[in-house]
Amino acid sequence: MNIPQYHEMMVPTVRALDELGGSGTILEIAEGVIQLLDLPEGITSHPHNPDKSSQTEVEYRLAWARTYLKKFGLIDNSERGVWAFTDKYQRGMRLDPEEIVQTVRGVSKKSKKKAIDETPEALPKTRDWRTIMHQTILALDPSAFERLTKRILREIGFVQVEVTGQSGDGGIDGKGIVKIQDVLSYHVVFQCKRYKGTVGPGAIRDFRGAMVGRADKGLFITTGTFTREATKEATRDGASPIDLIEGDDLVEMLKKLRLGVNVRMVEEVEVDTQWFQKI
Structure with missing residues (x-):
C-alpha cells in the first residue's frame, strides 16, 4: 500500500497548520494533510498495529512528522494537545525534510538520549497503560x-x-x-x-x-x-x-x-542547599 513516509508528511503538516491559522489539534492537522495529499479511504483507514493500538498507519506516521518538526524547533504543542508554530517558523520558508531528519538525529545522538526512532510523539510504548487497557x-x-x-x-x-x-x-x-x-x-x-x-x-x-x-x-x-x-x-x-x-x-x-485505572501521584522533593547556607 502506497502510504506516504513520515518525512513526506512534514511539509504537508506545516502547510496544513498554516492553513489552520497557525494552530490546530491533531485531528484538524491530520484532516488537512489528508486533503493536501488526496489520500483515499483505503490508505487513511489502514491500521498500524491492530493488536496493540487503534492508531492508523497514517496517524502513526503523522506523529513521526510532528515529532521531527518539534525537535527541529518549528512547532510545539500545549498540554491540551493544540499544536502551533514557534517563533522559528516563518511563512514561505524553504523546508527540506532530509535536512530536518539529519539535524534532529544529530542532536539526538549528541544528547546521548534514546534514539528519536524509539520515542515518536503520541506513540504508546509496548506496555504503555493505554495498550494494556x-x-x-x-x-x-x-x-x-x-x-x-x-x-x-x-x-x-x-x-x-x-x-x-x-x-x-x-x-x-x-x-x-x-x-x-x-x-x-x-x-x-x-x-x-x-x-x-x-x-x-x-x-x-x-x-x-x-x-x-x-x-x-x-x-x-x-x-x-x-x-x-x-x-x-x-x-x-x-x-x-x-x-x-x-x-x-x-x-x-x-x-x-478512574474506572479500572489506578493513578498514583509521585511526590518530588528538591533540597534547597542555598537556604541552608544562609543559616
Whole structure:
C-alpha cells in the first residue's frame, strides 16, 4: 500500500497548520494533510498495529512528522494537545525534510538520549497503560463490553440507561437519557462495538437508519477508529447527528473516570542547599 513516509508528511503538516491559522489539534492537522495529499479511504483507514493500538498507519506516521518538526524547533504543542508554530517558523520558508531528519538525529545522538526512532510523539510504548487497557477491553466478551459502556454513560451523567441489544434491533445496543442543567433532556441510542480495525461510513449510515424516530441523537462507541469518511457521515448536514467515541477516546475516559485505572501521584522533593547556607 502506497502510504506516504513520515518525512513526506512534514511539509504537508506545516502547510496544513498554516492553513489552520497557525494552530490546530491533531485531528484538524491530520484532516488537512489528508486533503493536501488526496489520500483515499483505503490508505487513511489502514491500521498500524491492530493488536496493540487503534492508531492508523497514517496517524502513526503523522506523529513521526510532528515529532521531527518539534525537535527541529518549528512547532510545539500545549498540554491540551493544540499544536502551533514557534517563533522559528516563518511563512514561505524553504523546508527540506532530509535536512530536518539529519539535524534532529544529530542532536539526538549528541544528547546521548534514546534514539528519536524509539520515542515518536503520541506513540504508546509496548506496555504503555493505554495498550494494556486497549487489549483488556478487546478481550471482553460482547455482553461485558455493553455493561462497561452502560457504566461509562452513567458516570458521565446519563440516566435510564438500558442495554437493549438484540438480534433484529437494527444495530442499536442500548438507550439512555442525558439531561442538561436538569431542564433539557435528550433521548440517545448507542451502539458499542469491539473492533480492531476501522469503522467506515456504511456502519454509520446503518446505525442512523436504525435510530430514526427512536432518539434525538446517536452515540457510536468502538475500540477501533473511525475513518475520515465515517466522521464526515456522522456530522453530515441534514442528517440525524451521531457522536463518535473511538478507542483512544475510550481509554482516556476510563482514566478520567478512574474506572479500572489506578493513578498514583509521585511526590518530588528538591533540597534547597542555598537556604541552608544562609543559616
